[in-house]
Amino acid sequence: MRTTVFLPGDLDVCSIAMAGSFCEARLVIQTLEWTESGVRLLDQTKLPVEESYVTCKSYQEVAEGIRNMVVRGAPAIGVAAAMGIALGLKNSSAARLADLARDFDQICEAMGKTRPTAVNLFWAIRRMREKFDELRSNSLPDIKHALVEEAQRMYTEDIAANQALGRQGATLMPARGGVLTHCNAGALATCGYGTALGVIRAAVAQGKALHVYADETRPFLQGSRLTAWELMKDGIPTTVISDNMAGALMHQGKIGAIVVGADRIAANGDVANKIGTYTVAVLAHEHRIPFYVAAPVSTIDLETPEGSSIPIEQRNAREVTHLGGQQLVPDGVAVENLAFDVTPAAYVTAIITELGVAHAPYGPSLRSLAEARAAPQP
Amino acid sequence: MRTTVFLPGDLDVCSIAMAGSFCEARLVIQTLEWTESGVRLLDQTKLPVEESYVTCKSYQEVAEGIRNMVVRGAPAIGVAAAMGIALGLKNSSAARLADLARDFDQICEAMGKTRPTAVNLFWAIRRMREKFDELRSNSLPDIKHALVEEAQRMYTEDIAANQALGRQGATLMPARGGVLTHCNAGALATCGYGTALGVIRAAVAQGKALHVYADETRPFLQGSRLTAWELMKDGIPTTVISDNMAGALMHQGKIGAIVVGADRIAANGDVANKIGTYTVAVLAHEHRIPFYVAAPVSTIDLETPEGSSIPIEQRNAREVTHLGGQQLVPDGVAVENLAFDVTPAAYVTAIITELGVAHAPYGPSLRSLAEARAAPQP
Numbered sequence: 001m002r003t004t005v006f007l008p009g010d011l012d013v014c015s016i017a018m019a020g021s022f023c024e025a026r027l028v029i030q031t032l033e034w035t036e037s038g039v040r041l042l043d044q045t046k047l048p049v050e051e052s053y054v055t056c057k058s059y060q061e062v063a064e065g066i067r068n069m070v071v072r073g074a075p076a077i078g079v080a081a082a083m084g085i086a087l088g089l090k091n092s093s094a095a096r097l098a099d100l101a102r103d104f105d106q107i108c109e110a111m112g113k114t115r116p117t118a119v120n121l122f123w124a125i126r127r128m129r130e131k132f133d134e135l136r137s138n139s140l141p142d143i144k145h146a147l148v149e150e151a152q153r154m155y156t157e158d159i160a161a162n163q164a165l166g167r168q169g170a171t172l173m174p175a176r177g178g179v180l181t182h183c184n185a186g187a188l189a190t191c192g193y194g195t196a197l198g199v200i201r202a203a204v205a206q207g208k209a210l211h212v213y214a215d216e217t218r219p220f221l222q223g224s225r226l227t228a229w230e231l232m233k234d235g236i237p238t239t240v241i242s243d244n245m246a247g248a249l250m251h252q253g254k255i256g257a258i259v260v261g262a263d264r265i266a267a268n269g270d271v272a273n274k275i276g277t278y279t280v281a282v283l284a285h286e287h288r289i290p291f292y293v294a295a296p297v298s299t300i301d302l303e304t305p306e307g308s309s310i311p312i313e314q315r316n317a318r319e320v321t322h323l324g325g326q327q328l329v330p331d332g333v334a335v336e337n338l339a340f341d342v343t344p345a346a347y348v349t350a351i352i353t354e355l356g357v358a359h360a361p362y363g364p365s366l367r368s369l370a371e372a373r374a375a376p377q378p
Numbered sequence: 379m380r381t382t383v384f385l386p387g388d389l390d391v392c393s394i395a396m397a398g399s400f401c402e403a404r405l406v407i408q409t410l411e412w413t414e415s416g417v418r419l420l421d422q423t424k425l426p427v428e429e430s431y432v433t434c435k436s437y438q439e440v441a442e443g444i445r446n447m448v449v450r451g452a453p454a455i456g457v458a459a460a461m462g463i464a465l466g467l468k469n470s471s472a473a474r475l476a477d478l479a480r481d482f483d484q485i486c487e488a489m490g491k492t493r494p495t496a497v498n499l500f501w502a503i504r505r506m507r508e509k510f511d512e513l514r515s516n517s518l519p520d521i522k523h524a525l526v527e528e529a530q531r532m533y534t535e536d537i538a539a540n541q542a543l544g545r546q547g548a549t550l551m552p553a554r555g556g557v558l559t560h561c562n563a564g565a566l567a568t569c570g571y572g573t574a575l576g577v578i579r580a581a582v583a584q585g586k587a588l589h590v591y592a593d594e595t596r597p598f599l600q601g602s603r604l605t606a607w608e609l610m611k612d613g614i615p616t617t618v619i620s621d622n623m624a625g626a627l628m629h630q631g632k633i634g635a636i637v638v639g640a641d642r643i644a645a646n647g648d649v650a651n652k653i654g655t656y657t658v659a660v661l662a663h664e665h666r667i668p669f670y671v672a673a674p675v676s677t678i679d680l681e682t683p684e685g686s687s688i689p690i691e692q693r694n695a696r697e698v699t700h701l702g703g704q705q706l707v708p709d710g711v712a713v714e715n716l717a718f719d720v721t722p723a724a725y726v727t728a729i730i731t732e733l734g735v736a737h738a739p740y741g742p743s744l745r746s747l748a749e750a751r752a753a754p755q756p
Contacts, residue, residue: 048708182622213714216698218596218620221706224698228711239712242596242698243622244560244654248719251656276622278629279661286660320594320602320620324704328599330426333606334617336591341626 028233029187032071032080034152039083041071044188048229059088059107066114066121069220073189074263074299075158078120081111082151085128090144100140104132116311117272117340119264119301124154155191161296162193164354166202169294172350172357173203173210174256180246182215183274184226185261185294195294196259197227199352204236212238213255215246217274219319219337243276250287258284259352262295269345269362270307275338281347290349297353297373300366307342315339406611407565410449410458412530417461419449422566426607437466437485444492444499447598451567452641452677453536456498459489460529463506468522478518482510494689495650495718497642497679502532533569539674540571542732544580547672550728550735551581551588552634558624560593561652562604563639563672573672574637575605577730582614590616591633593624595652597697597715621654628665636662637730640673647723647740648685653716659725668727675731675751678744685720693717 030053033040038057045068046052054070056062062084065071071080088107094100108125115121131150135143173179179200183189186197193201204210212231217223224240231238241249249255258280264272271277271293284291304310315337321329329335351358351365355372358365408431411418416435423446424430432448434440440462443449449458466485472478486503493499509528513521551557557578561567564575571579582588590609595601602618609616619627627633636658642650649655649671662669682688693715699707707713729736729743733750736743 049705215622216596216706218594218622224707229708232708232711237712239714240698240707241714242653243620244593244596244657245714245716245719247657247660248653248716249714251719275620275626279622279625279657282625282664283657283660286664320618323701323706326702326704327427328594328701329602329618330607330610333610334615336617336619336623336627338623338626341623341629 029192029230031076031188031191032083032155034083034086034148034155039080039087041065041080042188043070044072044226045070048225056084056087058091059084059110062087063110063114066111072222073184074118074120074261075162075190075195075296076188077115077118078124078298079151079154079158079191081114081121082124082128082154084111085125086148086151089147092144094140097136097140100143101132104129115313117263117313119304120296120298123298127154158191158296159193161354162190162195162198163202165195165294165296165352166193166198168354168357169199169259169292169352170202170206170208172257172290172292172352173199173208173259176209177256178211178213178249178254180213180215180249180255180258180280181227182223182243182258182260182277182280183217184222184230186227186230188226188230189261194230195261195296197230199259199292199294200236201234210236212236213246213249214238214240215243215276215280216240217276218243222274243279246280247283250283250289255287255289257290257292259292259294262293262299263340264304264310265293265295265300265351265366266304266306266310267300267302267363267366268306269348269351269358269360269366270310271343271345271348271351272307272310272312272340273343275341278341278343278347281343285347291347292350292352293348294352297355297369300353300370302367302370307344310342312341313339407570407608409454409566409569410461410533412461412464412526412533417458417465419443419458420566421448422450422604423448426603434462434465436469437462437488440465441488441492444489450600451562452496452498452639453540453568453573453674454566455493455496456502456676457529457532457536457569459492459499460502460506460532462489463503464526464529467525470522472518475514475518478521479510493691495641495691497682498674498676501676505532536569536674537571539732540568540573540576541580543573543672543674543730544571544576546732546735547577547637547670547730548580548584548586550635550668550670550730551577551586551637554587555634556589556591556627556632558591558593558627558633558636558658559605560601560621560638560655560658561595562600562608564605564608566604566608567639572608573639573674575608577637577670577672578614579612588614590614591624591627592616592618593621593654593658594618595654596621600652621657624658625661628661628667633665633667635668635670637670637672640671640677641718642682642688643671643673643678643729643744644682644684644688645678645680645741645744646684647726647729647736647738647744648688649721649723649726649729650685650688650690650718651721653719656719656721656725659721663725669725670728670730671726672730675733675747678731678748680745680748685722688720690719691717
């Protein structure tokens with residue numbers, strides 16, 4: 001199998017060698033990467049000022065990197081966790097299968113505790129567990145090697161899924177004008193190319209003259225720090241706005257479509273995504289602007305019937321009260337720091353996946369996408 | 379005339395002596411003040427970390443303080459400009475009326491160029507001009523003295539108007555629960571007590587058990603820095619949220635009412651206020667939560683027929699791209715920094731003023747309030 005992965009713009013070239021397949025990926029942004037010395041993460045907490053990398057040499061370091069948002073974005077979290085599991089297993093000194101299985105459980109448990117909302121994390125852990133269970137009759141070195149390969153396969157599949165998803169969504173974008181996105185559902189939130197930004201990249205590659213309005217996305221500023229950074233690298237015109245400007249721009253007629261990512265999509269089409277997504281969806285509804293969600297099928301969680309069942313992470317108050325050492329809120333004042341919100345399916349115009357575009361009623365349309373994915377590939 | 383001005387909580391006491399009147403003001407927050415050495419401003423750019431004051435010794439320094447948002451908030455801007463005009467005139471070395479009038483024109487012109495949206499600025503300049511014109515037959519020292527008095531009268535009237543407005547609005551607040559406010563329309567945006575926060579203060583003084591949710595209000599963070607600071611000083615329970623959390627909290631049923639200030643209210647009831655107000659109004663409409671605007675009658679601009687005629691200030695991009703020296707947006711990426719937006723009258727449940735509460739249709743209700751104000755007082 002040979003898959004060629006392109007990102008637009010003036011690009012670095014890197015190659016990803018995989019057992020049984022070869023992916024010549026032209027990735028300008030190397031969000032995460034399996035290396036012989038560990039899992040290498042682009043440190044997203046340092047962007048946009050500094051492009052630096054950390055190499056996690058233990059699964060605990062990978063878990064810490066996920067928890068502290070060195071790597072973030074639902075698809076990237078999933079693959080980082082898989083690589084962390086592969087790394088932990090590789091480092092295990094177990095001499096017998098029972099001991100290796102005990103280490104494996106411990107590693108998976110640590111990974112599962114890092115972030116509660118992104119379902120891709122649990123999907124990735126389950127997939128690694130299935131692979132582990134499948135290989136129990138093999139030698140320990142073979143098991144370790146196969147799990148490293150499985151994590152790398154998930155990496156390549158993620159990029160391919162994003163590109164397919166981008167093509168599916170590109171036709172829904174207007175021919176020209178403003179498109180709003182919230183948070184970062186780009187190359188930095190995935191293994192490369194991106195979901196919401198993948199749709200925008202594919203539309204631009206098709207010749208559409210889009211101008212991206214990027215909500216800065218308080219408190220962690222994924223929009224101003226990350227979306228702006230990666231779109232600038234690609235030469236896609238971008239304007240950063242504070243989250244509260246989106247309504248005024250929609251009222252002025254500057255926004256023709258909205259596309260965002262997702263951290264978990266319930267069986268009924270309710271979408272958990274970065275805090276503020278729901279507000280954007282309500283504004284879109286009021287202004288009759290299409291509101292699209294772009295995510296791989298692995299983000300659809302048929303076991304969660306509706307949005308109210310999705311656990312919503314509360315993050316550290318300091319993300320709201322301080323920025324770069326500067327205090328923004330007086331001592332003694334409470335803050336809320338909900339990391340995500342849920343957008344009811346009724347506000348979602350369509351859900352764009354690598355296997356097709358789902359429309360309401362989402363119950364059957366999402367189920368058929370999930371089943372198409374589960375079906376054996378020819 | 380004796381007016382007693384109270385703010386709830388554990389308060390400092392200060393006295394403001396005025397020719398012809400005496401106001402024993404218990405002001406915990408001294409936003410701006412006329413002193414013998416100049417116009418003293420609480421430096422709001424330093425809050426909430428540092429409570430420091432600057433004394434402007436020339437009208438140019440007052441204009442600079444308004445432009446740089448050392449003092450901000452429509453009613454406070456109006457009175458600061460009046461004090462700046464009085465100060466400029468007091469400092470004038472003109473020996474003849476014609477020269478003083480020329481200086482006066484120059485000072486008023488400089489003040490008028492500081493901020494374009496808040497109509498109270500132009501209202502204050504017009505009122506000072508009317509007083510100047512009325513006194514042309516007096517001696518130069520008498521004119522100067524009378525204009526200082528006029529600025530101080532505007533100060534006292536503003537506090538009294540806020541208190542009256544607070545009483546008018548308090549009855550509209552729920553008996554308990556969450557009330558959302560955006561930006562700072564408090565003591566810091568006025569000469570004391572506040573408009574939107576005046577309504578909340580009066581409701582709390584009446585025994586209502588309110589919990590304030592304060593939008594942090596990017597990019598200048600008037601909510602987290604200023605609203606939280608002054609409500610904490612008053613002991614009113616407050617939770618700061620990032621602007622994009624308001625929708626999720628409304629969806630959770632935590633917000634029973636919304637009250638905001640205004641920078642200009644057009645004759646048809648369209649409201650210009652801090653960027654993000656429109657988004658809050660759309661969210662309120664979607665969740666059937668009452669959305670109140672609190673402002674003195676001087677904020678109503680009958681000469682502006684509707685919101686689209688209100689000039690909207692674009693402020694420096696750096697307010698969005700940097701915070702406390704930290705860079706949040708990569709170099710080379712554009713930003714928008716609209717300082718205000720316009721909320722169409724259709725989203726406004728009621729407009730609370732010191733002379734009464736206006737409801738739709740706002741054309742006649744606002745006109746009758748403005749006429750009541752213009753009528754000679756008994």
